[in-house]
Amino acid sequence: MLGSRWLGVELVEVSLHEKLISAVGSACAIYCVFYVTNLCLPGLAAAGVIASMGASAVLLYAVPHGPLSQPWPLVAGHTISACIGVTCYQWISHPALATALAVGISIGLMYQLRCIHPPGGATAFTAVMGGDAIHELGYMYVLCPILLNVVLMLTLAVLINAPFRWRRYPAGLFRSANEGLANERVGSAPSHEQVLAAIRSLDSFVDVSEDDLVRLVHELGGADDLLFQSSDHSQHKVSLSEPQKRTIELTEDPGEILKRSLSDKSNQML
Numbered sequence: 112m113l114g115s116r117w118l119g120v121e122l123v124e125v126s127l128h129e130k131l132i133s134a135v136g137s138a139c140a141i142y143c144v145f146y147v148t149n150l151c152l153p154g155l156a157a158a159g160v161i162a163s164m165g166a167s168a169v170l171l172y173a174v175p176h177g178p179l180s181q182p183w184p185l186v187a188g189h190t191i192s193a194c195i196g197v198t199c200y201q202w203i204s205h206p207a208l209a210t211a212l213a214v215g216i217s218i219g220l221m222y223q224l225r226c227i228h229p230p231g232g233a234t235a236f237t238a239v240m241g242g243d244a245i246h247e248l249g250y251m252y253v254l255c256p257i258l259l260n261v262v263l264m265l266t267l268a269v270l271i272n273a274p275f276r277w278r279r280y281p282a283g284l285f286r287s288a289n290e291g292l293a294n295e296r297v298g299s300a301p302s303h304e305q306v307l308a309a310i311r312s313l314d315s316f317v318d319v320s321e322d323d324l325v326r327l328v329h330e331l332g333g334a335d336d337l338l339f340q341s342s343d344h345s346q347h348k349v350s351l352s353e354p355q356k357r358t359i360e361l362t363e364d365p366g367e368i369l370k371r372s373l374s375d376k377s378n379q380m381l
Contacts, residue, residue, distance in 0.1 A: 188228025196238025
């Protein structure tokens with residue numbers, strides 16, 4: 112377990128059904144992108160462009176409701192990076208320096224414009240190192256094949272994910288299941304401001320949407336109140352309404368209290 116955590120191995124398994132949808136959706140999207148890209152570029156030059164779209168397919172079909180997969184990061188991430196890549200190639204003669212600056216500036220702008228999309232780095236790289244066929248296109252490279260492919264990928268992502276409502280793509284078009292939960296359990300859900308504050312406290316990009324984060328809190332059941340209370344839990348007083356009224360003083364680690372709460376909830380469900 113410790114080795115898996117150290118290596119970053121994902122411990123949460125998804126169903127075989129979900130895996131098949133992701134695999135088939137990605138294959139269909141890249142099949143279409145392959146033909147569109149080869150209409151604009153010769154085979155060797157097209158390879159780099161198709162590779163960056165293949166990376167986008169992983170996000171759009173394997174993580175369709177993640178922040179990195181949404182339409183704004185997809186469209187802006189690729190097009191901005193393509194513009195930066197073409198500009199760096201035209202103004203900087205040293206290939207290594209042009210490539211490094213293209214990728215670095217692209218990442219910085221994607222961060223600043225809230226459109227982080229990792230495959231955008233490959234798009235910027237290809238603009239510099241993609242060969243003469245791409246260089247001859249100049250800024251047309253941004254429109255065709257990049258923007259054309261992005262629009263195609265976005266359209267296919269909407270169509271392929273649409274029959275499976277739980278996949279929610281684009282996430283903002285669908286009413287979150289958290290709204291119904293919040294109506295049933297008023298006061299138990301963290302507010303929008305609390306969620307944002309919790310994420311910002313990490314000072315790092317977190318690839319989980321607010322809706323999913325709130326839903327996970329609800330899945331914890333009664334433990335969610337403990338998660339969003341202040342950190343001072345050194346003294347806990349519990350009053351029991353029984354014939355013989357008693358007051359129990361607890362001085363335990365809050366982590367142990369949380370584990371016990373989750374265990375009790377699981378036992379009740381069984």
